[in-house]
Amino acid sequence: GAVVSQHPSWVICKSGTSVKIECRSLDFQATTMFWYRQFPKQSLMLMATSNEGSKATYEQGVEKDKFLINHASLTLSTLTVTSAHPEDSSFYICSVQDRVVGQPQHFGDGTRLSIL
Amino acid sequence: GDSVTQMEGPVTLSEEAFLTINCTYTATGYPSLFWYVQYPGEGLQLLLKATKADDKGSNKGFEATYRKETTSFHLEKGSVQVSDSAVYFCALLDLYTGNQFYFGTGTSLTVIP
Numbered sequence: 001g002a003v004v005s006q007h008p009s010w011v012i013c014k015s016g017t018s019v020k021i022e023c024r025s026l027d028f029q030a031t032t033m034f035w036y037r038q039f040p041k042q043s044l045m046l047m048a049t050s051n052e053g054s055k056a057t058y059e060q061g062v063e064k065d066k067f068l069i070n071h072a073s074l075t076l077s078t079l080t081v082t083s084a085h086p087e088d089s090s091f092y093i094c095s096v097q098d099r100v101v102g103q104p105q106h107f108g109d110g111t112r113l114s115i116l
Numbered sequence: 117g118d119s120v121t122q123m124e125g126p127v128t129l130s131e132e133a134f135l136t137i138n139c140t141y142t143a144t145g146y147p148s149l150f151w152y153v154q155y156p157g158e159g160l161q162l163l164l165k166a167t168k169a170d171d172k173g174s175n176k177g178f179e180a181t182y183r184k185e186t187t188s189f190h191l192e193k194g195s196v197q198v199s200d201s202a203v204y205f206c207a208l209l210d211l212y213t214g215n216q217f218y219f220g221t222g223t224s225l226t227v228i229p
Contacts (some may be wrong), residue, residue, distance in 0.1 A: 006159070027177075043205065043221045044160075093159050095217075104150050104209065105217060109159035 006095050006108025014116055015086060021079045022109045023094030029074035032097040033066075034105060037090050044093060050077040054089045084115045118143045122206045122220025129227050133181040135190040137204055137223045139180075144199055145212025148168075150184055152205040154222070158207065163191075196227045 005024040013019060023033055031052045036044040046071050049057045056069035058089050066088075068080040091112050095105035121122035123138040141147065148167040164173030178193045184227040190208060206220040 041222075041224070043219045044217075048218065049216075094161075098194075104148070104165060104207075106160055106161040106162075112157070 004094065004108040005107040006094050006111055008111060010112045011115065012114045013084065016083055016096075017115075018051060019081045019113060020085055021081075021092055021094070021113075023077045023079070023096070023108055025075045025096045025106075030077075030096040031074065033071060033077040034093065034097070035069060035077075035097045036093045038093060039090055040111075047079075052077075067096050081113065084113070086115045089113055089115045102106050118147070118210050118218045120206050120210060120218050120220040121210050123223055124221065125157075125203075126224040126226060129225070131198055131229050132195045133227075133229055135191070135193040135196045137206075137225070139188050139189045139191065139206035139220055141189065141206075141208050141218075142213075143187075143208060143210045144209050146168040147208045147210040149180070150209070150217075151178070151180055151189070151191050152207055152219075154203045154205065156202070161202070164207065196225070198227045198229055201225055201227050 007022045007025055011019050033050040035047045037047050038044050046059050047062045050069050050071040052071045052074050058064050071077040091110050093110040094108045119142045121140045150165045151163040153163045156162050165176040166173040166182035166195045169182055170179045180189050180191045203222045203224045208218045
């Protein structure tokens with residue numbers, strides 16, 4: 001069964017709206033989650049590493065104030081795209097670090113964000 | 117730094133054809149290697165993995181062998197089906213550099229009947 005639940009799967013909203021995306025670890029408590037962005041026909045770009053109980057670590061070039069990450073519990077991390085604009089339209093995917101060292105991350109099904 | 121170089125697509129094959137998607141890597145330590153598949157409009161699914169040299173990962177008829185001497189992890193399938201149409205990503209996890217995954221650019225595969 002699914003290890004990671006990501007919600008919503010598709011969001012369409014007006015420019016200026018803030019959108020929250022949830023990523024839940026279903027099978028185990030996850031101290032580390034990751035947020036990726038994927039542009040059409042391109043690979044995944046790591047945006048940030050979300051650590052439970054502490055501030056997220058953002059990759060170079062990713063705006064912290066634009067993409068707010070909150071990892072408030074061991075099973076939930078949220079990504080909020082604040083004041084979204086059309087250029088923020090993309091496919092956002094979260095992943096959860098496996099409990100076993102060296103094992104792959106488990107990915108959510110992704111959220112397609114379309115800003116009108 | 118670590119990186120993954122993947123064969124560019126798109127790749128179009130007829131049903132039952134043989135598939136090879138090349139993947140080579142650069143890593144600081146001793147990485148684990150993975151192939152992920154992404155079907156249209158969906159997230160990533162782990163297809164197969166290999167955690168050390170000479171390991172062979174296999175799943176759903178796909179195979180890939182971890183070749184340390186050539187730093188490669190090529191994906192193969194003997195007879196593709198229309199349902200294999202998807203984007204395939206080669207990925208690397210190097211614990212020496214932390215828990216970050218390094219993804220290839222993805223290869224789009226279309227299988228025609």
